[in-house]
Amino acid sequence: MKRYFLFIIAAMFSAFAQEPPSKNPTVEKILKEISADNIKASVEKLVSFGTRHTLSDTVSETRGIGAARRWIKSEFERYAKASGGRLSVAFHESTVPPSTRIPNPTNVINVVATLKPKNPNSESAKRLIVVGGHYDSRASDPMDARSDAPGANDDGSGTALVLELARVMSKYEFDATLVFIAFAAEEQGLFGAGAWAKMAKDNGWNVEAVFNNDIVGNSMGGDGVRKNEYVRLFSEAFSAVDTGMAFRRTVSLGHENDGGSRSLARYIKEIAERYNPDFSVKMVYRLDRFSRGGDHRPFHQLGFSAVRFSVATENYDWQHQDVRAEKGKEYGDLVKFMDFDYCANIARANAAGMATLANAPAPPENCQIVAALGYETVLRWNKNTESDLAGYFVRSRETTSPVWQHQLFTSDTTVSLKATKDEYLFGIQAVDKDGNASLVSMPRAVGR
Ligand SMILES: [Zn+2]
Structure with a gap:
């Protein structure tokens, strides 16, 4: 996967966190064997x-x-x-x-x-x-x-x-x-x-x-x-x-x-x-x-x-x-x-x-996307409980794209993105300190 910084997406975060590596050396060893x-x-x-x-x-x-x-x-x-x-x-x-x-x-x-x-x-x-x-x-x-x-x-x-x-x-x-x-x-x-x-x-x-x-x-x-x-x-x-x-x-x-x-x-x-x-x-x-x-x-x-x-x-x-x-x-x-x-x-x-x-951690639970009209996209989800959790990847892709195109790391459980939910799909992954990411949870729509 190419590393994308979301340029169509800017985020506001309250928490600072270390983004985990994209590859886990143990997985590389397994593949070699x-x-x-x-x-x-x-x-x-x-x-x-x-x-x-x-x-x-x-x-x-x-x-x-x-x-x-x-x-x-x-x-x-x-x-x-x-x-x-x-x-x-x-x-x-x-x-x-x-x-x-x-x-x-x-x-x-x-x-x-x-x-x-x-x-x-x-x-x-x-x-x-x-x-x-x-x-x-x-x-x-x-x-x-x-x-x-x-x-x-x-x-x-x-x-x-x-x-x-x-x-x-x-x-x-x-x-x-x-x-x-x-x-x-x-x-x-x-x-x-x-x-x-x-x-x-x-x-x-x-x-x-x-x-x-x-x-x-x-x-x-x-x-x-x-x-x-x-x-x-x-x-x-x-x-x-x-x-x-x-x-x-x-x-x-x-x-x-x-x-x-x-x-x-x-x-x-x-x-x-x-x-x-x-x-x-x-x-x-x-x-x-x-x-x-x-x-x-x-x-x-x-x-x-x-x-x-x-x-x-x-x-x-x-x-x-x-x-x-x-x-x-x-x-x-x-x-x-x-x-x-x-x-x-x-x-x-x-x-x-x-x-x-x-x-990887379990996929995040209770993911929500706020359906209210607005120029920003607000997502939130429940905090994972795994002890080796590093944070979350917010993923996005155009509705016609077969693969996720963008990824943004956060240790928070709420993001507000400068991106339109009309044209993009969003999902959330939990990721551990070694970079193992969960399956993607899709948000359900909530009023606010
Ligand atoms: Zn067969």
């Missing part, structure tokens, strides 16, 4: 199970989904040991009743690793930041549990990325709780993610963000053009729970691109590109690729902020295809079609967003 070779080794291991179809063998030690998930669990456990016990690992099981792609009641098992926060009794500890990829795979026929379904890219890549983030990040401490999940049964109907999302909702867990990674490991498109300089990040504006007067008020304020999932996408783009300027994050204003879906969907539908990372360009010969050759053309989701340096950059984009968010 992410290894393309490790991701490659994990993908190769996942492919070695032949198929990871949800209805495949669960007993064999060498083939099928059972062997695959036991290996994923053992990998997480290896990192758990290195973390001094702060990472805990478990299977999360649920029984899925018969449906289109589930002929009989089926046990669906996510593999979940949870990193204990720095201070388990703090408010920040209740914020959960989830990163996931699905470990199941499929062949041409979604019901074919016997044929090879290597699933190197879909979604061995996302699973390997999650493992690599767990390996690296579990060596560090964060204010919030990090949850690394290898989701089950995505290809049969998003069942593993759906069960975990419902459990989170039923328990009232504060899932602050969900980073879904699905098809994040190839850079060569079906058109023969390589695109390795950016990743796509999909987000839907609002979900089914955004209804009624509150929703209409939000839209009437022009906040239609500031729903939870879209705000999260904007946040990730800004942070990821700040730490890795040679690699960009392209926001796509859509739940997923056209008329398709993924494991972020059940989270988004329940009102959690959830986004999907996916490669810049697709190759349909290499996904959801039986491994075969036809007329000299190769089909199938194979390791040799992948680009692990590219996948590592996508992992870094995830890590930058997750690490920053996990150490």
